[in-house]
Amino acid sequence: MTTHAPQTPRSVTLPTSLDEAVAALAAMPAAVPVAGGTDLMAAVNKGQLRPAGLVGLGRISEIRGWRYLDGHALLGAGLTHARMGRPDFAALIPGLAAAARAAGPPQIRNAGTLGGNIASIAPTGDTLPVLAALEADLIIAGPEGSRREIPVAHLLAGRDMLGPAELIGYVRVPLLHAPQIFLKATGRTGPGRATASVAVVLDPARRGVRCAVGAIAPMPLRPLEAERWIASLIDWDGRRGLTTEALTAFGDYVAAACIPDPEPGLPGDEQPVHPPAVLHLRRTVAALARRALGRALS
Numbered sequence: 650m651t652t653h654a655p656q657t658p659r660s661v662t663l664p665t666s667l668d669e670a671v672a673a674l675a676a677m678p679a680a681v682p683v684a685g686g687t688d689l690m691a692a693v694n695k696g697q698l699r700p701a702g703l704v705g706l707g708r709i710s711e712i713r714g715w716r717y718l719d720g721h722a723l724l725g726a727g728l729t730h731a732r733m734g735r736p737d738f739a740a741l742i743p744g745l746a747a748a749a750r751a752a753g754p755p756q757i758r759n760a761g762t763l764g765g766n767i768a769s770i771a772p773t774g775d776t777l778p779v780l781a782a783l784e785a786d787l788i789i790a791g792p793e794g795s796r797r798e799i800p801v802a803h804l805l806a807g808r809d810m811l812g813p814a815e816l817i818g819y820v821r822v823p824l825l826h827a828p829q830i831f832l833k834a835t836g837r838t839g840p841g842r843a844t845a846s847v848a849v850v851l852d853p854a855r856r857g858v859r860c861a862v863g864a865i866a867p868m869p870l871r872p873l874e875a876e877r878w879i880a881s882l883i884d885w886d887g888r889r890g891l892t893t894e895a896l897t898a899f900g901d902y903v904a905a906a907c908i909p910d911p912e913p914g915l916p917g918d919e920q921p922v923h924p925p926a927v928l929h930l931r932r933t934v935a936a937l938a939r940r941a942l943g944r945a946l947s
């Protein structure tokens with residue numbers, strides 16, 4: 650077996666603005682951006698990645714905070730999970746704060762960033778289902794000060810990729826002023842990657858329930874029909890509560906939408922069933938969705 654010793658990148662640039670970072674990437678196309686380094690340096694250390702150069706994003710103060718903009722929050726891509734997990738952020742976007750608090754052990758949360766979590770596009774990225782349910786947009790910085798905005802779902806689905814000298818600058822998230830819940834199953838005690846996760850977001854102004862299921866597919870899945878059905882049962886002007894039966898039916902609906910029944914075989918054949926591991930995953934998704942909606946409405 651051949652093993653590769655990790656190689657030190659030949660150049661490290663530490664820009665202090667987004668545009669400088671983009672310019673550094675344009676000047677050296679073989680360089681890669683690095684924020685907290687929790688994903689990237691793990692790949693370098695394993696010998697999976699040998700960047701010729703690094704463009705560090707850690708000194709770009711403009712992307713380390715957030716600000717308000719037209720009923721939205723403009724979140725800098727350099728926000729760490731630890732920062733997003735704090736109470737002031739949780740009061741603003743509770744679902745994202747809950748996901749950030751669940752993202753790995755403390756040393757990872759102190760270094761790992763929102764932009765890195767998105768750009769890695771890992772199925773287990775904890776912020777991704779929340780951003781999908783919030784229908785967040787990405788503001789992408791490109792050469793010569795250009796900015797373009799795309800739905801986060803387009804990047805996650807591979808419909809729109811980052812160009813060679815482009816960076817995620819900001820994430821635009823609507824401020825809904827309503828409960829948002831993120832729940833995650835890990836299959837182990839303590840911090841761990843999600844085996845399944847569910848984000849539920851209430852949008853009272855549009856009388857909507859938005860839900861996204863993470864970790865069970867390459868990108869978060871939105872069970873749109875289940876969302877519309879359950880939203881039609883909620884008394885938006887009243888107590889907003891639902892019966893236990895309705896919550897259970899919502900969980901089952903979400904799980905069946907995301908992990909459909911296997912295709913029937915030829916006429917006369919028995920209806921095929923999922924293997925036990927898939928059935929277990931489906932039950933997990935159903936339980937997470939039921940609990941998440943129940944908590945959001947309680």
Ligand SMILES: Cc1cc2nc3c(=O)[nH]c(=O)nc-3n(C[C@H](O)[C@H](O)[C@H](O)COP(=O)(O)OP(=O)(O)OC[C@H]3O[C@@H](n4cnc5c(N)ncnc54)[C@H](O)[C@@H]3O)c2cc1C
Binds near residue numbers: 726753754762811840
């Ligand atoms: C032990 C361990 C446990 C973990 N547990 C979890 C977990 O439970 N949940 C979870 O979600 N994640 C987990 N992670 C993954 C990781 O910590 C997160 O994905 C983190 O948010 C990545 O952010 P970063 O700033 O460290 O990214 P980096 O490692 O710096 O970068 C990751 C990728 O994103 C690119 N990138 C970074 N910033 C930008 C930007 N602004 N624009 C464009 N591209 C960019 C980099 O080039 C690289 O390709 C874990 C990682 C480790 C090592």
